[in-house]
Amino acid sequence: MFRIARHFTCLALAATYPLACAAAQPARASDPDGWGIVTSQPITVAGHEFCRSFMAAWLDKPGSDRYTIAIRERPSARWGTQVWVEYGPRRVLQVQLPPARTALKALGENAAESAYQAILDVERQRTLILDADLAPDEF
Numbered sequence: 001m002f003r004i005a006r007h008f009t010c011l012a013l014a015a016t017y018p019l020a021c022a023a024a025q026p027a028r029a030s031d032p033d034g035w036g037i038v039t040s041q042p043i044t045v046a047g048h049e050f051c052r053s054f055m056a057a058w059l060d061k062p063g064s065d066r067y068t069i070a071i072r073e074r075p076s077a078r079w080g081t082q083v084w085v086e087y088g089p090r091r092v093l094q095v096q097l098p099p100a101r102t103a104l105k106a107l108g109e110n111a112a113e114s115a116y117q118a119i120l121d122v123e124r125q126r127t128l129i130l131d132a133d134l135a136p137d138e139f
Contacts, residue, residue, distance in 0.1 A: 035065075035066070035068075036064065036068050036069075038068070038070075039069075039071070040070070041070075041072050041073060043073050044075050046101055047073040049101060049104045049108070050083055050097060050104050050107065051108070052108070053106075053108025053109055054108040054109075054111055054112050055112075057108060057109040057113065058112045058116070061116045069085055069087050069115065070085070071085055072084055080096055080099070081097040082094065082097070083095050087115075087119050092118035095107065095111055
């Protein structure tokens with residue numbers, strides 16, 4: 001209840017003061033600080049190590065802070081641990097984690113590169129293909 005009241009107070013102040021409204025504008029693509037968020041849901045120790053190496057490599061990519069991605073893990077005793085990366089409604093990468101944890105660092109770095117390239121491809125396709133029947137996030 002207290003958080004909701006605080007948000008309404010902030011919205012009222014933002015509507016009242018023009019400078020607050022200008023500061024609340026979303027970042028543009030040319031701004032150095034983007035609004036991208038990376039969420040991860042690791043469950044196993046291997047998933048935590050994969051996410052740690054993925055994030056280290058992801059943050060080194062130019063412009064990666066503009067994209068919001070989700071890293072999800074599904075452990076299974078029968079099939080092994082599967083990890084996938086989602087960008088919006090799309091699953092841009094899916095990998096199977098090996099049982100040995102020694103290969104997780106290299107796998108996380110390679111997965112970050114593959115996911116980054118897949119997201120760039122999605123963005124290129126979005127700008128090239130214009131369809132009046134689709135919203136910008138539906139392509």
